[in-house]
Amino acid sequence: MEYKILFTGPMGAGKTTAIGVVSEVLALSTEVQNTDASVKKNTTTVGFDYGELTLDNGDKLRLYGTPGQQRFDFMWEILARGALGLIILIDNRRPDPLSDLDMYLDGFKRLISETACVVAIGHMDAHPEPGLERFSAHLNARGLLYPVLSTDVRETMYVAELLDLLMLQLEVRQDVNTYDD
Ligand SMILES: Nc1nc2c(ncn2[C@@H]2O[C@H](COP(=O)(O)OP(=O)(O)OP(=O)(O)O)[C@@H](O)[C@H]2O)c(=O)[nH]1
Ligand SMILES: [Mg+2]
Structure with missing residues (x-):
């Protein structure tokens, strides 16, 4: 099986880094010089961003990352097409990480309602607040139950954990769908 997984999140959260550390092919990334001071x-x-990863069971993950800059929002819909799950990478250094989260939950509403979602909070080493419980409460208040965890995408292990959690949700979903039939 092949799965398309999408990473999103604000500028500097670490989408390019995350795909780069786990990809087994040279990750493709369209970087330009940043002029946003x-x-x-x-x-x-x-x-x-694009990268690929083969799992132990032979399944292949095709990993895509959105651009973080707001002016590229039009890419979201294009990249979401056919995706089987979304990893929202939050940058806790930003002024209001909870409203950043809202922006992606809203922007990818259809994708995540039909597939799976993991919320990963990055840069917590330097910025521990808001804490994970605030993010969980925020999701619960919206009636959403997605895993929320802290991450550091510079480490392969952490990115693998995010992908595992996403794949797990897909398996559960498939089981539930099987029972429905
Ligand atoms: N200290 C710290 N640094 C991190 C963490 N996660 C990522 N980084 C660093 O933050 C930077 C993230 O940069 P990118 O991976 O280019 O971010 P991006 O999300 O692709 O950004 P755009 O493409 O501009 O939207 C890199 O320099 C990472 O090494 C973390 O948890 N803690
Ligand atoms: Mg990037």
Whole structure:
């Protein structure tokens, strides 16, 4: 089986980093020099990221990452097409990470209602607040039950964990659908 998985999140959260650390092919990334002075980073993604990963059972994950800059919102729908799950990567250094989360939950509403979603909070090492319980409460208040965890996508192990959690939800969903029939 092949699965398309999408990573999204604000500029600098670590989408390109995450795909780069787990991809077994040279990750494709459309980086250009960053001219947005409000985010201190040299380059930013303007098209999308792409990487591939084969699981132990032979399943292949095709990993896509959205650009973080708001001016590329039009890419969201294109990239969401055919995806089997969404990983929302939050950057806890930003002024209002909870409303960032809302933006992606709203923007990808259809995809996540039909598939699976994991909410991963990055950059907690330097910015522990808001804590995980605030994110969970926020999701619960919206009637959503997705796994929320802290991550550091510079480490392969953490990215693998996010993918595992997403795949697990898909398996559960498939089982439930089988019972429905
Ligand atoms: N300290 C710390 N640094 C992190 C963490 N996660 C990612 N980073 C760093 O943050 C930066 C993220 O950059 P990218 O991977 O380019 O971010 P992006 O989400 O692709 O950004 P855009 O393409 O501009 O939207 C990299 O320098 C990572 O090494 C973390 O949890 N803690
Ligand atoms: Mg990027």
